[in-house]
Every structure is written in C-alpha cells, then in structure tokens.
Amino acid sequence: MASKASKWHGRVEGAASRCAVPGCSEAGEFRAPLTPGGFDGPGTYRFLCLDHVRQHNSAYNFFAGMSTEEIEAAQSPIAGWDRRVRAFAHAPGADPGPAWSEFKDPLDAISARFRPGQSRQRVQRFDAREREAMGVLGLADDADRQALRKRYSELVRRYHPDRNGGDRTHEKVLVRVIDAYQLLKGSRAFA
Known part of the structure; x- marks a missing residue:
C-alpha cells in the first residue's frame, strides 16, 4: 500500500507488465478497458503507459452509437426510476400495494406502501x-x-x-x- 497519494489518478501501483501498444517500451501502469463491464463482471482491460492511456481516453466516447433520446435518458438524474417494474409484494388476501410505475419519486413509492388505504387510491399528480x-x-x-x-x-x-x-x-x-x-x-x- 502506498504511503502517500499517487500523483496520477488511476495508476496501478506495482504493475509488472509493459505497455500493450506494439513497439512501446514504457511500463503499462494504467488500465484501459477493452470491453465494458456489465452484469457478468468488470470487463476486460489492457495496461498502457501514460501517453497511450491519454490517447485512449481522448478517443473514448460513452455515447457513441446512441440516439439523441438514449443520450438524454442516460443523462437524466432519475434514470432508471421511471421504468415499469413489478408491483409491491403483498400478503395473501390483502390488497396489492401500488405499482412502482405510478410514482416519479422512489421515496413516495416506498412511503405509499405504509399509508393506510393508499393501495386503492392513485396519487394525484396535480392540484x-x-x-x-x-x-x-x-x-x-x-x-x-x-x-x-x-x-x-x-x-x-x-x-x-x-x-x-x-x-x-x-x-x-x-x-x-x-x-x-x-x-x-x-x-x-x-x-
């Protein structure tokens, strides 16, 4: 473990490999993704020197291949909360709770679960x-x-x-x- 903070954020201390770019003899101290991480794990990486990782990062575009609507949805501060999900679980014989999709704010959805009689009423959006x-x-x-x-x-x-x-x-x-x-x-x- 390093005793003081590294000057270069993202440097992998103690990397033993060389830069993955052919012909480069510098130490490969920075991880650059080959495949993005996802559900199955963190993805795959290659190690590059400082100059080549800067070149890699300047060419990287997270939004490449996305439509305008997909980009706006990805940048939304509430991305993911507006999609339809299964309704709240409920006890057999009891009224089902409200659906998550009825709410814009997740905290309103959680608090509605514990309000008496809320399961049959839809929350009014406008006064x-x-x-x-x-x-x-x-x-x-x-x-x-x-x-x-x-x-x-x-x-x-x-x-x-x-x-x-x-x-x-x-x-x-x-x-x-x-x-x-x-x-x-x-x-x-x-x-």
Missing part, C-alpha cells in the same frame, strides 16, 4: 390550479416536461401577434397560455 392550467394548454395528465414545452411553444407561435401579422385578438388567450406554463413549469409534477 386544482395545475389541472386547470393543463386544460388551458390542452395536455393530458400523463404529459411529461418535454410535452409541456412542446405544447407551450406551439401555442405561443399560434397566438403571438408577431406571428399573426399584428392581429391582437388572441392576446387574452396568449396571456392565459403563458400564465399556465409559468405555473406548470414550477410544478412538482414536472420537477
């Missing part, structure tokens, strides 16, 4: 003002933040006087659309 704002924008209760932004953009383009040749007959509707969006973008349901 009365927010439901009215959803109606103004013409959105369903299952709309996500992306659908909210898209619909707001469509309605502003439709009703804004600059897009209608200076026609100001839709100003009141535009104000209602803007107010509804301002309320909903700060809503807990779209956080």
Whole structure:
C-alpha cells in the first residue's frame, strides 16, 4: 500500500507488465478497458503507459452509437426510476400495494406502501390550479416536461401577434397560455 497519494489518478501501483501498444517500451501502469463491464463482471482491460492511456481516453466516447433520446435518458438524474417494474409484494388476501410505475419519486413509492388505504387510491399528480392550467394548454395528465414545452411553444407561435401579422385578438388567450406554463413549469409534477 502506498504511503502517500499517487500523483496520477488511476495508476496501478506495482504493475509488472509493459505497455500493450506494439513497439512501446514504457511500463503499462494504467488500465484501459477493452470491453465494458456489465452484469457478468468488470470487463476486460489492457495496461498502457501514460501517453497511450491519454490517447485512449481522448478517443473514448460513452455515447457513441446512441440516439439523441438514449443520450438524454442516460443523462437524466432519475434514470432508471421511471421504468415499469413489478408491483409491491403483498400478503395473501390483502390488497396489492401500488405499482412502482405510478410514482416519479422512489421515496413516495416506498412511503405509499405504509399509508393506510393508499393501495386503492392513485396519487394525484396535480392540484386544482395545475389541472386547470393543463386544460388551458390542452395536455393530458400523463404529459411529461418535454410535452409541456412542446405544447407551450406551439401555442405561443399560434397566438403571438408577431406571428399573426399584428392581429391582437388572441392576446387574452396568449396571456392565459403563458400564465399556465409559468405555473406548470414550477410544478412538482414536472420537477
């Protein structure tokens, strides 16, 4: 075990092999992945010198081959919590608990398990003002933040006087659309 912190983060102390790049005679002190780790284990590695591991890292792209939607999903802070999973386990003869997919926050799902009578009620996502704002924008209760932004953009383009040749007959509707969006973008349901 090293007595002081290594200057180079990621250096494998005591590596006995040479750099895996043909023709390089430097010590291979840094691990570079050949195959990514996954369910079956950590993956395979090769050992490279500092210059070659820098070259390897500069060419590495985690998102290579992913679509825009897959990249956004991978970068989401709640990635993995929004997928459908099996319902809570329950005792025979008792009402089943709520499904995980009914919740955006995992802590709400866990606490719902212990609330009396919660298993038959679906958690309300919006309060009365927010439901009215959803109606103004013409959105369903299952709309996500992306659908909210898209619909707001469509309605502003439709009703804004600059897009209608200076026609100001839709100003009141535009104000209602803007107010509804301002309320909903700060809503807990779209956080």
